[in-house]
Amino acid sequence: SQQGEEDPQALSIQEGENATMNCSYKTSINNLQWYRQNSGRGLVHLILIRSNEREKHSGRLRVTLDTSKKSSSLLITASRAADTASYFCAMNTGFQKLVFGTGTRLLVSP
Amino acid sequence: DTAVSQTPKYLVTQMGNDKSIKCEQNLGHDTMYWYKQDSKKFLKIMFSYNNKELIINETVPNRFSPKSPDKAHLNLHINSLELGDSAVYFCASSRGTSGSLGTDTQYFGPGTRLTVL
Numbered sequence: 001s002q003q004g005e006e007d008p009q010a011l012s013i014q015e016g017e018n019a020t021m022n023c024s025y026k027t028s029i030n031n032l033q034w035y036r037q038n039s040g041r042g043l044v045h046l047i048l049i050r051s052n053e054r055e056k057h058s059g060r061l062r063v064t065l066d067t068s069k070k071s072s073s074l075l076i077t078a079s080r081a082a083d084t085a086s087y088f089c090a091m092n093t094g095f096q097k098l099v100f101g102t103g104t105r106l107l108v109s110p
Numbered sequence: 111d112t113a114v115s116q117t118p119k120y121l122v123t124q125m126g127n128d129k130s131i132k133c134e135q136n137l138g139h140d141t142m143y144w145y146k147q148d149s150k151k152f153l154k155i156m157f158s159y160n161n162k163e164l165i166i167n168e169t170v171p172n173r174f175s176p177k178s179p180d181k182a183h184l185n186l187h188i189n190s191l192e193l194g195d196s197a198v199y200f201c202a203s204s205r206g207t208s209g210s211l212g213t214d215t216q217y218f219g220p221g222t223r224l225t226v227l
Contacts, residue, residue: 003152031213042114042200042218043153050213086151096141096206096214097166100153 004089004101012107019076021104023089024069030092032065032072037086037103046074046087079108113137114219116201122225123191130187131222133201141165141206142184143216144176147198159184160206188224196226 004025013019023032031050035043049056049065049072056063062075076083089101114135123129135142143166144156157176158166164176173189184201198221204214 003154033215035218040221042220043202043216044218045215048213048215088153092213096143096158096160096204096216097155098216099155103151103153 003099004091006087006089006101006104008104009102010105010107012109013079015079015081015108015110017079017108019079019083019106019108021074021087021089021106023072023074023101025072025089025091025099025101026070027091027093027099029067030094032063033090033092033098034061034063034072034074035088035090035100037088039085043088076106079106081108081110084108112220114201114203114217116199116219116222118222119220120223120225122227124227125191125193127191128187128189129191129224130185131199131201131224132183132185133219134183135201135203135217135219136182137203137217139203139205139217140181141204141214142178142181143202143204144184144186145200145202145218147200147221149197153200157184157186191224191226193226196224198223 007022033048034046060077086103090098141160143158147153159178162178201219202216204216
C-alpha cells in the first residue's frame with residue numbers, strides 16, 4: 001500500500017509539553033504536508049515542506065523531512081489543550097494527488 | 111461563509127439504495143476531490159476533478175460516479191449501496207494551478223457520515 005505510516009498511533013501529554021509525531025512513506029514525493037483533524041470535522045492544512053527542504057517552522061510547529069530515509073516528523077512545542085486532534089501526514093506524489101498517513105491521535109490534558 | 115460545504119452531514123440508508131452527496135466550494139478553486147475515511151480513520155482519495163474534467167480516478171467500484179456540473183460543484187452518486195460503503199466522505203478543493211508540484215493547500219469540507227444498514 002502507498003499509505004504512509006505514522007507513529008505513535010496515539011499520544012497523551014500534559015499542556016506545556018512538546019509532542020512529536022513521525023511519518024514514514026514508501027514512494028518518492030514532490031512535497032509532504034501535515035493536516036489536523038478535530039473530532040467530527042474536516043482536515044485543516046498545517047504546513048507543507050518541499051522535497052528539497054529539510055526543516056520548516058510555522059509558529060509552534062516544526063517539521064523535518066529526510067528524503068533518504070523517507071520520513072518526516074512534526075513537533076508541536078508548548079502544547080495546549082486546543083491542540084487535541086488527529087494529525088495526518090500527506091505525501092504529494094504528483095499532480096495534486098495526496099496519499100495520507102494513518103494518523104496520530106494527540107490528547108493534551110490541562 | 112463556509113468555504114467547502116457538503117450535504118447532507120449524515121446519511122443513513124438501506125443496502126441496495128442509491129444516494130447522492132453534494133459538495134460546493136466558494137473559493138474559486140479549479141480542482142475538487144472526494145476522499146473516503148473508514149472506521150480506522152484511513153483517508154484515501156477517490157476522485158479528483160480539474161475544471162470539470164476527471165484527473166484522478168483511483169480504484170473505486172463503478173457504483174461510485176462523480177459529477178461536476180461546474181467547477182464549484184462536485185457531487186458523488188453511489189448506486190446499490192453496500193455495507194462496506196459505510197464511512198465518512200470528505201470533499202476538498204484546491205487552486206489546482208501548481209500542476210505536478212502539488213503545492214496547493216487542500217481545503218476540506220466537514221464530511222458526510224454515510225451509514226449503510
